[in-house]
Amino acid sequence: MFRARTLAAEAAGAGDETGWFERLYSEAEAGSAVVPWADGEVNPHLVEWAAGKDGMGKRALVVGCGLGYDAQYLAGLSYAVTGFDVAPTAIERTIRENPGTTVEYLAADLLDLPAAWAGAFDLVVEIYTVQPLYGPVRERALAALHGPVAPGGTLLVIARATNDENPERDPAQMPWPLTRRELDLAGGPLRTVRVEQFMDSGTQPRLRWRAEFRRD
Numbered sequence: 001m002f003r004a005r006t007l008a009a010e011a012a013g014a015g016d017e018t019g020w021f022e023r024l025y026s027e028a029e030a031g032s033a034v035v036p037w038a039d040g041e042v043n044p045h046l047v048e049w050a051a052g053k054d055g056m057g058k059r060a061l062v063v064g065c066g067l068g069y070d071a072q073y074l075a076g077l078s079y080a081v082t083g084f085d086v087a088p089t090a091i092e093r094t095i096r097e098n099p100g101t102t103v104e105y106l107a108a109d110l111l112d113l114p115a116a117w118a119g120a121f122d123l124v125v126e127i128y129t130v131q132p133l134y135g136p137v138r139e140r141a142l143a144a145l146h147g148p149v150a151p152g153g154t155l156l157v158i159a160r161a162t163n164d165e166n167p168e169r170d171p172a173q174m175p176w177p178l179t180r181r182e183l184d185l186a187g188g189p190l191r192t193v194r195v196e197q198f199m200d201s202g203t204q205p206r207l208r209w210r211a212e213f214r215r216d
């Protein structure tokens with residue numbers, strides 16, 4: 001986490017709050033940094049949520065897909081998956097590490113989504129993309145999440161949680177957990193189907209949200 005935190009802290013309030021991701025992935029390619037979330041694991045809270053689901057004939061969009069673990073998992077459930085990330089180096093590495101993948105990976109910015117994606121996906125999955133964003137881009141990112149959800153479609157948000165509605169955000173302590181108000185901002189006009197809050201099991205237990213919203 002060390003290098004990622006340093007880059008995030010330098011970026012916080014400096015006017016380019018998403019540029020540090022590309023820098024981190026590039027440094028990792030050069031062998032001089034570690035991407036702390038590059039653990040090779042599909043998110044267990046996504047796996048639990050998706051149990052028994054069949055994505056045949058459905059389109060899924062994975063926001064901030066990083067190295068593609070969750071996108072690959074959804075493709076395995078037969079969804080037609082698009083995964084995007086603001087960092088081109090993450091996308092290049094993901095394509096390289098998944099030869100023959102059916103997932104369409106591309107570099108794109110949640111803050112400036114392609115117009116063609118509006119209302120186009122049966123499932124939009126956001127996992128840990130907003131929590132490392134600091135400052136005004138954070139609200140813009142949250143507000144952009146529901147746009148790609150098709151009528152009848154679902155937005156799934158999995159994130160670190162806080163019950164403090166006005167948390168102090170130390171720039172040196174990325175990631176910054178989401179408040180309930182921020183979660184509601186993500187859902188926007190969608191109907192809230194379920195909001196769960198729980199502690200992760202694991203060596204470093206964390207308070208999490210898993211929230212599901214639907215466009216009726």
Ligand SMILES: C[S@@+](CC[C@H](N)C(=O)[O-])C[C@H]1O[C@@H](n2cnc3c(N)ncnc32)[C@H](O)[C@@H]1O
Pocket residue numbers: 018021022037043063064065066067084085086087090108109110111127128129132133141
């Ligand atoms: C903490 S990582 C999580 C990656 C992945 N979702 C996971 O759970 O393993 C956050 C990811 O979001 C990407 N990201 C940050 N801001 C973004 C934006 N505005 N648009 C698209 N991707 C973004 C970063 O490049 C990074 O890959």
